[in-house]
Amino acid sequence: MALLQIAEPGQSAAPHQHKLAVGIDLGTTHSLVASVRSTVAEVLPDESGRGLLPSVVHYAASGEIDVGWEARSKAAQDPRNTIVSVKRFMGRGINDIKDIRNLPYQFIDTPGMVKLNTVAGQLSPVEVSAEILKKLRSRAEQSLGGDLAGAVITVPAYFDDAQRQATKDAARLAGLSVLRLLNEPTAAAIAYGLDNASERIYCVYDLGGGTFDFSILRLTRGVFEVLATSGDSALGGDDFDYAIYHWVIDTLKLKALTAEDTRQLLTEARHAKERLTDMVATEICCKLSQGVDIQLILGREVFIELTKDLLNKTFSPVRRALRDAGLQVEDVQGVVLVGGATRMPYLQRSVADFFFREPLTNLDPDKVVAIGAAIQANALVGNRSDSDLLLLDVIPLSLGVETMGGLSEKIIPRNSTIPSAMAQDFTTFKDGQTAMSFHVVQGERELVSECRSLAQFELRGIPPMVAGAARIRVTFQVDADGLLSVTAREQTSGIEANIVVKPSYGLSDTEIAGMLTSGIANAEYDKRMRALREAQVEARRLLDATEIAMMEDGHELLSKSEWDAIWSSIYDLAETLLMGDANSLEALRSATDGLNAVTTEFASRRMDATIQKALSGQQIENIAI
Amino acid sequence: MSSLIGTNYFEMFGLAPKFTIDLTSLDYSYRRLQTEMHPDRYAAGTEMEKRLALQLSSNLNDGYRALKHPSSRAQYLINLAGKKEAGNAVSSAFLMAQMEWREAIEEARASKNMQALDALSRRLRHTISAQEKLLAVVLDEQSDFDLAAQRVNEFRFYEKLQIEIDTALDALEN
Incomplete structure (x- = not known):
């Protein structure tokens, strides 16, 4: 029992203490943070009571960084150093960014991901996103009153590997421990508490400012599966504002407007759209430069006429997703609306007409994703011991390798449930060939040139054989966050060569470490302290988990000598942990590795026992039925 | 492990x-x-x-x-039985049927006839479910894995046709 006291030296969280966890909706235009407080998930507001944080970061020459409302107010006067909608650049190369000429930024074409040249130097989109996350993190820590144990961050369901990796890197940079990247539609479904006992099919219709996403989910006894996703990345609520804007210009036959006038009229158009949610007609009033006075009445009917093509465009992806999932409209038992634009009454009516049922609208469509993420974070961190909530997500795009002729051989097809590990065998092309190069791509097209390139790597040391005799097994492993690692292994000869690649769009650990420490004088020391803290957290976690496991199953699953060996390693690690100074990093790591090694077999036996229990439970229940 | x-x-x-x-x-x-x-x-x-x-x-x-999925389940059973893949082996009756299907789909697609495509899609679903029953007999009753390998090839072809029809319907709708 003394061992338990050693393993929990004050700082370490007691197993049943409530841990602080948050859900973060890192959006294109706005971001939010939410948390479960006394069983209710709620969005955490800033000091002024505002829940939404504009996803805008301003860099000043003085070195000062503003995030949110303050930053947004600087967009007009200092566009180059005010980064708006950075989410669109995450994990993207310079050729991926649409309308790059119309954006006020100086892009730098760096390998993997673009950078932005600002007064604060060259910045990666990951660093910019990290500023938004830092702001939300400190908001959360202030209002919850403590350090965060972990965060769930939402990403669009269609985000590819590079974009997910970039998001996770940004979170790390912001000092957040990422429990899981969660697809936005899945978060919305969780917010509505759709983890019902009976089997149901739900759709999530998400019309954001600049994008439309549609997803179909199946929920069965607490299991969420994403059956299909689709969308239109160039269609959003802003297009409805543009429709009003163009109508004003056409009606009044206005000449080319200045940038300032355009902005003003667009803002007024957005307000008019919002007013039409509650009113049948509204007045558009604004004063432009050069004394042009605008005063027009816009009726709801005219607005509908102007925008019904836009709205109809959303139903193409809806139909495509239904077909992908092999479903009819009648199979859908609920439709969740997400995004501010879904407040439009005629949109809600159109959705109701399409699905023959009223959509769910009782939660705030701007907050629903963050709330769902908070609920999931609370479960993942272990606050809900009764938790029967399980998410099964899919990868949005197929993963493959390049084969002869520049074609993509799909190894994991899109919409495969994750995590997933799939393998494909390849062979040599020439006699005596000793090396093979692999090009990993993501996308649906046949031609590699039309897919996204994720990584290139070589496998060397293949024993010389005649062409076609070697067998190289390439295994793709996608984890629960949707992130990929690839392994290639030559198998015929018994000689093995392994290689694991990280997508080239992700930042290397060295780059992350560099960003973490940049600007700090004692960078080397700081890096070491951070590494030590991370090692301490992992060591404590391992001690807690091992001790609980020993109490629960140790006597049943271990022999006397195995039991003794594990306790002895627990002692070693607990002792090393108590030393606590920076010099013990290596010792801490080696003691952690030691305990990990000695408990590997125990951990697999425990999982095996869990499987056996789950299977026998099923048989009993089948008999009961 | x-x-x-x-x-x-x-x-x-x-x-x-x-x-x-x-x-x-x-x-x-x-x-x-x-x-x-x-x-x-x-x-x-x-x-x-x-x-x-x-x-x-x-x-x-x-x-x-x-x-x-029936085709991957059948293939998995064939692999378990130690059989290699059957290459592209199919029956001659199947080859005839294959050509007829392709022509019918091509015709409906060219004339942008959605009703015809819908009808083909329904007929194909029946064919697929009949093929599935055949596979069950070959695998579970006869344990003839060579014949099963051939049937799986044919089954996969019908599954691909289904995708083709869906894609054609998709294209017409947009």
């Missing part, structure tokens, strides 16, 4: 290694095991637990995918 996964996917889900399986039972075992093994269960766990959960949960997903 092999005891964790079972020696094959059927064992993993507690099913007899047959083509005809109770899909409800497969669904149930899969969900039950996934609820226990998913990495989410170990999000706050140790690195070792996370790695094991990733591996087991991946296995469950891959096994479920292999057994859920």
Whole structure:
């Protein structure tokens, strides 16, 4: 029992203490943070009571960084150093960014991901996103009153590997421990508490400012599966504002407007759209430069006429997703609306007409994703011991390798449930060939040139054989966050060569470490302290988990000598942990590795026992039925 | 480690290694095991637990995918029986049918006839379900894995046709 006291030296969280966890909706235009407080998930507001944080970061020459409302107010006067909608650049190369000429930024074409040249130097989109996350993190820590144990961050369901990796890197940079990247539609479904006992099919219709996403989910006894996703990345609520804007210009036959006038009229158009949610007609009033006075009445009917093509465009992806999932409209038992634009009454009516049922609208469509993420974070961190909530997500795009002729051989097809590990065998092309190069791509097209390139790597040391005799097994492993690692292994000869690649769009650990420490004088020391803290957290976690496991199953699953060996390693690690100074990093790591090694077999036996229990439970229940 | 996964996917889900399986039972075992093994269960766990959960949960997903669909389930049984893939072997009757299907689809697509495509899609669904019954007989009653390998090839062709029709319908609708 003394061992338990050693393993929990004050700082370490007691197993049943409530841990602080948050859900973060890192959006294109706005971001939010939410948390479960006394069983209710709620969005955490800033000091002024505002829940939404504009996803805008301003860099000043003085070195000062503003995030949110303050930053947004600087967009007009200092566009180059005010980064708006950075989410669109995450994990993207310079050729991926649409309308790059119309954006006020100086892009730098760096390998993997673009950078932005600002007064604060060259910045990666990951660093910019990290500023938004830092702001939300400190908001959360202030209002919850403590350090965060972990965060769930939402990403669009269609985000590819590079974009997910970039998001996770940004979170790390912001000092957040990422429990899981969660697809936005899945978060919305969780917010509505759709983890019902009976089997149901739900759709999530998400019309954001600049994008439309549609997803179909199946929920069965607490299991969420994403059956299909689709969308239109160039269609959003802003297009409805543009429709009003163009109508004003056409009606009044206005000449080319200045940038300032355009902005003003667009803002007024957005307000008019919002007013039409509650009113049948509204007045558009604004004063432009050069004394042009605008005063027009816009009726709801005219607005509908102007925008019904836009709205109809959303139903193409809806139909495509239904077909992908092999479903009819009648199979859908609920439709969740997400995004501010879904407040439009005629949109809600159109959705109701399409699905023959009223959509769910009782939660705030701007907050629903963050709330769902908070609920999931609370479960993942272990606050809900009764938790029967399980998410099964899919990868949005197929993963493959390049084969002869520049074609993509799909190894994991899109919409495969994750995590997933799939393998494909390849062979040599020439006699005596000793090396093979692999090009990993993501996308649906046949031609590699039309897919996204994720990584290139070589496998060397293949024993010389005649062409076609070697067998190289390439295994793709996608984890629960949707992130990929690839392994290639030559198998015929018994000689093995392994290689694991990280997508080239992700930042290397060295780059992350560099960003973490940049600007700090004692960078080397700081890096070491951070590494030590991370090692301490992992060591404590391992001690807690091992001790609980020993109490629960140790006597049943271990022999006397195995039991003794594990306790002895627990002692070693607990002792090393108590030393606590920076010099013990290596010792801490080696003691952690030691305990990990000695408990590997125990951990697999425990999982095996869990499987056996789950299977026998099923048989009993089948008999009961 | 092999005891964790079972020696094959059927064992993993507690099913007899047959083509005809109770899909409800497969669904149930899969969900039950996934609820226990998913990495989410170990999000706050140790690195070792996370790695094991990733591996087991991946296995469950891959096994479920292999057994859920008739063509992959049949192929998996054929592999278990130690047969290699049958190349492109098909019957001559099938070759005739194949040409007729292609012509009918091409004609409907060229004339942008959605009703014809819908009708073809319905007919194809019947064909697929008949082929599935044939596979059950060949695999479960006759245990003729060579013939089964040929039937799987044919079955896959019909599945591809289904996708072609869907794509054509998609294109017409937009």
